[in-house]
Amino acid sequence: MKKWFKPILIFLVIIGFLGTTVMLSGIIPISASSGHWPITEWILTFSMKRSISTYTMMMDPPRLDDADMIQRGAGHYEIGCRHCHGGAEEEHFLGQKSTPVAPHLSTKVSDWKPEELFRIIKHGVKFTGMPAWPSMQRDDEVWSMVAFLLKFPKLNDESYQKMIHAEDADKIVHPILKSCSNCHGVDGNGRKAGDFPILAGQNESYLEHSLKAYANGKRHSGTMQLVSSHLEERMIKELSRFYSKQKRIKRTLERTPEIEKAIKRGEMIAHKGILEQRVAACIGCHGPSESGQTVKSHFPDLRGQPASYLMNQLKLFLSNKRGGSEHVTLMEKAVTDLTSDQIKDVSLYYESLTTDQ
């Protein structure tokens, strides 16, 4: 025992000394241009796969083949992901020059299960340059991205471009509107799919406060934080004014007898609130006003907004994950006790309204 001890100790001290010397000398290149040694790459990749597999063991993915969901992922891919991973059929992109190489996803997506993609997108990967989703509160956004990625290998350049650009993108009047229009449409009335919130005719002050809240992370959204954080105050004001001046187009809602009934129930909630559940009357802030009283423009005008967007926002409120401007505490107190059926009813009611009502 004692015989062993001394030489091992001396060996370790020498190794430590040499290692520190090499590190201090700065002789080792950390350049991305030279790539990893095969063994380093193998160890890193293996550890990554093991970690992702372990952390997704208990996860069940939601339904991911919904066209609206796929569309919601598309806009963020174009702005947040394409630079490094490349668009459909794109051959040259920035990530090819990084170590490890950011893969083109058309061939890589199938290597992972949906929940593993979720884990990678939400939390990012250390030592690779893959960042985490800007907001930890919005799993729904991350799932939309997963849904889009599952579709991604089937896209060609033409269908990809069609997906990420507004139908009437040729009508864009200012370059800044381009990234907005990818999801919200050129005039703020949204895209054909995606159920994006309608910005056209929205209250100007609400838009301005929301953009600021997105930019400083107080309203949680990875997608919106990415596009709003670099906007100057002046730009935020211009954008808010622009969208508030656009005309809101009436949505076509399929009116089955069940939906008609749901709308009626939703109307009751919106106009009277629910006393037993301490739910306030929606119309006191969001319109339509009872007697022509004007609603302060800090509050969003919900008339004609897609029900699925409203439902998602209400669920975020109930789980305390929505965030927002300084007025958000009002809403957090107002909807503490809604059931998911009531959320659906009241959302359908607001979708069924037009701005003339």
Place this chain on the structure above:
Amino acid sequence: MKQLKAEFLFLCTLVSCNGQYSALNPAGSSAKIIADMFWWLFGIAILIWILFVVLEFYTVLVRPGPHKLNRTRFLVIGGGALFPVIVISISIYFSLSPLPVLVKAAPEGSLTVKVSGAQWWWRVKYPLGKEQEVELANEIWLPVNEPVQFFLSSEDVIHSFWIPSLAGKIDMIPGRTTKLSFTPTKTGHYRGACAEYCGTSHALMHLDVKVVERKVFNEWLEKQKQPAARAATPRSQTGEKAFVTSGCISCHTVRGLSTMGQVGPDLTHIGSRHRIGAGILKNNTASLHRWIRETGIIKPEVKMPAFDMLPVDEQKAISEWMEGLK
């Protein structure tokens, strides 16, 4: 010791002896019965205590040492079993016998008032002709020497309705209507409180009760029935407009202005009430402003959000306008 005594005296004046919450200062038929019962039991307890002290003197000073068996039996069985049974039986009889009177409904045609407890305030409804009612909050007025019938309920958890100077306490239970009736016998300003722990701000759930002459009561109720007067001065119009456009009407009704709000207390005549926030702050512009700004600090976990995001001048305009809703 001296300090302890001072504190004891202070507590006395604070909670019971002659304050607005005093059960020993009865101003109602039921409270009188309960106070009488208290004094009787108190008297009996004093007598027993004196008897006990006398017996102690007897055993220690007058006749120490063993007694004859018969004598011992008499003292142990008579004093230890028989005497308490008799005293307790009599006490139980006299304390249960007023019960039928206490729970008896008021005669047909008496004034009925519906009160429901909610975390942490009181919704009060007075009849308004047939079938109709007028909703008020956190303050009850009663005509003196007339029986009144209360119907009590709860909107969330169990509360207990207690106006110590007027009657005993009755629980307010969700899904049930409990009843209470009594006749106020002395005019005055009394206070009530929730007497069943009902959540974080249970201790901040109070009630002002005024007992007045019939004529004064009629005038008061007539005024309370009226819708609020619309704002006339530019300043009060600013307040009224801010109230409407800031979302307040989603929860609060101000009759004559908006009636969609049901969740929170009716504010039609808030300016006429003695206190705000369910009997916890003196009613004046400064308190109202503080309430709007620091709601959750004044009353922890209250359902109303603080409106501290409104411009200060708007907060002030709203409170001034509310103070004017007499």
